[in-house]
Amino acid sequence: MFKSVPCNGTVFLNVTFTLLIDYFRHTSYCIILSMTFRQEITCSGLQSVKEIVNSTQRSEKFINCLLKKNEDGLYRQAGTDEQCKKGDSLIIYSVDPSSTSELQACNSLFNDHYYGKKEVAQEQKLWPDEDLFIKNFIPNSNSSLLEICCGNGRITPYLCKDGNSVVGLDFSKDSITLAKENTSDKLEFVYGDAFELPFDTEEFDVSVCFENSLGIFFEDEEKIIEELITVTSKKVLLGLRNVDDSDEFLHYYVSPDGYIEFATVFTEKRLESILEKISDNLKARIDSVDYYPGLPRPWGGTQFYAVLNLNA
Known part of the structure; x- marks a missing residue:
């Protein structure tokens, strides 16, 4: 559940990190309609975590991880050798560690949930x-x-x-x-x-x-x-x-x-x-x-x- 990555402290422009995809991914069993630093999707067929992460990450240099909901309704970070099956609820993160605004946006989601509800x-x-x-x-x-x-x-x-x-x-x-x-x-x-x-x-x-x-x-x-x-x-x-x-x-x-x-x-x-x-x-x-x-x-x-x- 834990990972450390280098952080150089560089501040990037505060922009919206959304890439719209205008085509259907015929080679993927997971239908991805948009790519942001946080995506919630439902898997529509058997596919490895590694394949899903590779197809959704915005850059290999970013913090890329996939969370999978278990039988108890809780999310955990899935290993790259795991498989996702049809109907699995997934959350995918692809976060730029050098973008202060993007890191803070992730924290805002966390804080709104844990400290605002x-x-x-x-x-x-x-x-x-x-x-x-x-x-x-x-x-x-x-x-x-x-x-x-x-x-x-x-x-x-x-x-x-x-x-x-x-x-x-x-x-x-x-x-x-x-x-x-x-x-x-x-x-x-x-x-x-x-x-x-x-x-x-x-x-x-x-x-x-x-x-x-x-x-x-x-x-x-x-x-x-x-x-x-x-x-x-x-x-x-x-x-x-x-x-x-x-x-x-x-x-x-x-x-x-x-x-x-x-x-x-x-x-x-x-x-x-x-x-x-x-x-x-x-x-x-x-x-x-x-x-x-x-x-x-x-x-x-x-x-x-x-x-x-x-x-x-």
């Missing part, structure tokens, strides 16, 4: 590493906190412990609408851009960014950290993901519902290099880095949390 959100709980980190590192007494990229507010209410006042921010209007169903006198959700935070200087004691959300932007991560530092007086807490100790790869997770989430992965070294872009002495303000390798997530990798002490 109430029936899905109701099943979401804290992961064990999140629970431990909140217990150990989130202040306990009347502090003001900001969580950016909060989604539907899955984590945000847990930050309101012992009198803390918390603001959750996200760029998805659907997610914020859903999150606002759980507001209280100590918990507020706002729509906003992490690159231009709508808050005053040092308005919050602590700011947090969980779930490797820093990795879904693919570029200019230092700008987001700069924004967090500006609106925070004490500490910035970053939840990040490391895969195979590599910071040179783009990682993706295939969900059981047939969506793919892309993110760049982090190491301490990569985080330090981002901080150095902001300020020469900012790296020295890393108070601690805590790893949780024994608490895996479905999409793999090791979770780690970096605490940036602004008063150091």
Whole structure:
């Protein structure tokens, strides 16, 4: 279910990646009417996964994978040596890893499903590493906190412990609408851009960014950290993901519902290099880095949390 591919960070023009096919593929058992980075099709005859991928991929250099629905109604990534039979429900991805706009479009589909739908959100709980980190590192007494990229507010209410006042921010209007169903006198959700935070200087004691959300932007991560530092007086807490100790790869997770989430992965070294872009002495303000390798997530990798002490 997991794959890593090189990512050079090049930004392509934001265009619609749709290629209309005006002819019938007589040699294929799967009828393809259009080609985009995500296609949903029904197989009309016996054919190998390799053949289908080869006939639908937009480029061999792209991230090309085929998801097949199983008897339980869940999607999984099919191997190239597998066969697809008539009636199989398939989702095919052919994604340009060098196109930031295309990667973000895939993530928007993922986020709309997992963070914008109430029936899905109701099943979401804290992961064990999140629970431990909140217990150990989130202040306990009347502090003001900001969580950016909060989604539907899955984590945000847990930050309101012992009198803390918390603001959750996200760029998805659907997610914020859903999150606002759980507001209280100590918990507020706002729509906003992490690159231009709508808050005053040092308005919050602590700011947090969980779930490797820093990795879904693919570029200019230092700008987001700069924004967090500006609106925070004490500490910035970053939840990040490391895969195979590599910071040179783009990682993706295939969900059981047939969506793919892309993110760049982090190491301490990569985080330090981002901080150095902001300020020469900012790296020295890393108070601690805590790893949780024994608490895996479905999409793999090791979770780690970096605490940036602004008063150091």
